[in-house]
Amino acid sequence: MADRARIAPLAFLALLLALPPLLEAADQAFYISLLTRVLVSGLAAASLDLILGYGGMVSFGHAAFLGVGGYVFGILMSHGFMGDALVLGGVEIPGTNEALILLPIATILAGLVALAIGAICLRTGGVHFIMITLAFAQMLYFLFVGMEDYGGDDGLSLWDRATLAGWDVSSDMATFYLSLTALVAFLVLARRLVDSRFGMVIRAARQNERRLAALGLPVQRYKLACFALAGMAAGLAGALTVNHAEFVSPAMVHWTRSGEILVMVILGGMGTLYGPVLGAVVYFLLEHLLSGWTEHWMAAFGPALILAVLFFRGGLWRLIVGKEMDTAGGEARGEAVHHG
Amino acid sequence: MVDPSPPTLELKGLCKAFGGITATDNLSLTVAAGEVHALIGPNGAGKTTTMAQITGEIRPDAGHILLDGRDITTLPVHARAALGIGRSFQITTLFPDFSALDNVAMAVQAKAGTSFRFWRPARQESELRDPARDALARVGLGDRTEVPAGDLSHGEKRALELAMALAGRPRLLLLDEPMAGMGPEESPRMVDLLLALKGSVAMLLVEHDMDAVFTLADRLTVLVTGAVVASGEPDRVRADPDVRRAYLGEGDHAPC
Numbered sequence: 001m002a003d004r005a006r007i008a009p010l011a012f013l014a015l016l017l018a019l020p021p022l023l024e025a026a027d028q029a030f031y032i033s034l035l036t037r038v039l040v041s042g043l044a045a046a047s048l049d050l051i052l053g054y055g056g057m058v059s060f061g062h063a064a065f066l067g068v069g070g071y072v073f074g075i076l077m078s079h080g081f082m083g084d085a086l087v088l089g090g091v092e093i094p095g096t097n098e099a100l101i102l103l104p105i106a107t108i109l110a111g112l113v114a115l116a117i118g119a120i121c122l123r124t125g126g127v128h129f130i131m132i133t134l135a136f137a138q139m140l141y142f143l144f145v146g147m148e149d150y151g152g153d154d155g156l157s158l159w160d161r162a163t164l165a166g167w168d169v170s171s172d173m174a175t176f177y178l179s180l181t182a183l184v185a186f187l188v189l190a191r192r193l194v195d196s197r198f199g200m201v202i203r204a205a206r207q208n209e210r211r212l213a214a215l216g217l218p219v220q221r222y223k224l225a226c227f228a229l230a231g232m233a234a235g236l237a238g239a240l241t242v243n244h245a246e247f248v249s250p251a252m253v254h255w256t257r258s259g260e261i262l263v264m265v266i267l268g269g270m271g272t273l274y275g276p277v278l279g280a281v282v283y284f285l286l287e288h289l290l291s292g293w294t295e296h297w298m299a300a301f302g303p304a305l306i307l308a309v310l311f312f313r314g315g316l317w318r319l320i321v322g323k324e325m326d327t328a329g330g331e332a333r334g335e336a337v338h339h340g
Numbered sequence: 341m342v343d344p345s346p347p348t349l350e351l352k353g354l355c356k357a358f359g360g361i362t363a364t365d366n367l368s369l370t371v372a373a374g375e376v377h378a379l380i381g382p383n384g385a386g387k388t389t390t391m392a393q394i395t396g397e398i399r400p401d402a403g404h405i406l407l408d409g410r411d412i413t414t415l416p417v418h419a420r421a422a423l424g425i426g427r428s429f430q431i432t433t434l435f436p437d438f439s440a441l442d443n444v445a446m447a448v449q450a451k452a453g454t455s456f457r458f459w460r461p462a463r464q465e466s467e468l469r470d471p472a473r474d475a476l477a478r479v480g481l482g483d484r485t486e487v488p489a490g491d492l493s494h495g496e497k498r499a500l501e502l503a504m505a506l507a508g509r510p511r512l513l514l515l516d517e518p519m520a521g522m523g524p525e526e527s528p529r530m531v532d533l534l535l536a537l538k539g540s541v542a543m544l545l546v547e548h549d550m551d552a553v554f555t556l557a558d559r560l561t562v563l564v565t566g567a568v569v570a571s572g573e574p575d576r577v578r579a580d581p582d583v584r585r586a587y588l589g590e591g592d593h594a595p596c
Contacts, residue, residue, distance in 0.1 A: 195461040197468075199450055204446050207435040214395065214429075215450035215508065218420030222455065 056206030069235025110235020155249025269315020426510030
């Protein structure tokens, strides 16, 4: 099992690296673009897993940070293209189309927004936490709808994709590899994070917050830091989504988007980091297949999800690599033993 | 503080009421360094409320709590724990999905300064794992280190609790019914464990098992409806007519 847990991610990575040239050769280049959407959704889902699967924080507003990252990216890109500076409180901020500037800014601002929202939301717990994260995401949704200068309800179209250190990386193939690089970088960092002292505190907080406080740890501070880190990664995912789609709209922050990400995490396996990426793959695959079959694809999609959650309680990733004990999905080990 | 060596724990005139119900009524007591001080009383006497005020989970209405002479009355839970208050819970509360070793290592980590460390795998840090293994060995769990805490027997869980409290190298150990729910074989083992620790750490013990209390305690305080009825050496308290009437009944065993 331990070997499979190590080999499986590398095998998937090798597959992903090899796919674009193969798809192009097979004249199926359309799928490269679809795969890029899967990757950035996978990044968003994996970032949610950090707080949901490891920290036990059920956020129903994770799309808020996608939206912040996406809009920061989109707004600066559009100013960069138009050549007019963004004026904020008397300060002129020039736009740009350089990914090495745009992506860090989008990531950091999304993290700061997550820090502010998290500081309020983490005063609550349980159902209240779910509702208040949802409420904040909806507030941002309406904020974006109200931004008439940037398309309001209709969203903001961009003319091109960002450059990377001046290089043109606007092709679908380059965009795919850029997104894949970001995803892999996040997974490597997050993997280290969850096994570090910080990560152990976050995992312990999910199991027994009161005990952790009694041990002398200021639990809220750690949870908030984790919430902000997850927000940063979601912001990066949002920026990459906008870069790929060359379009940003309030739909990105809609609560159904938060729900989708949540489903990807649960489907793929909470507390596995790789699982949510697999969850995104399966989610898009099902959507693609079912919507080609009927326009009422949601009617089949819903039951399929319910069955998946009922029968693979630890998530799809654990079917591949086996169980880990001390993460949210790992709790289902009792059931798994009975079935197996 | 004029006294050069203040008691490890001192409660001064502690009061707490919930609505019209007085849970703690002008309670004062001390626990000297290395001493085992038992707090007994019938159900509803305010023992658990007293413990919660010492840990910081409940804020007293009046009075002061001093740890080594330092006023900690207004400090939050985690800050008190960091100053050296270790506790074992009345209802066993662990990190059930972590191994026994992970549980104790978390206690060591909590004492080792900030946990804002993001890179090194914590399970490979010998400065966390070694003291954790030692603490587990001290409570007789040396061969159960890799078992998930949730899968341990009740007695083993209580022992693990104790190991976690010890791993933090506390100044004061708050033991809230460490014998609760233990079978007739397990209780004496826990008493032996606590006896072995006696002298190395100050303990405030809440316990219904009178045999355990009289075996372990250097001093005894009897609480009834939040107020002290008697306090002193166990044999003197046992002979006190007020105590016999209020709590101990005719025999030596508590009616609960």
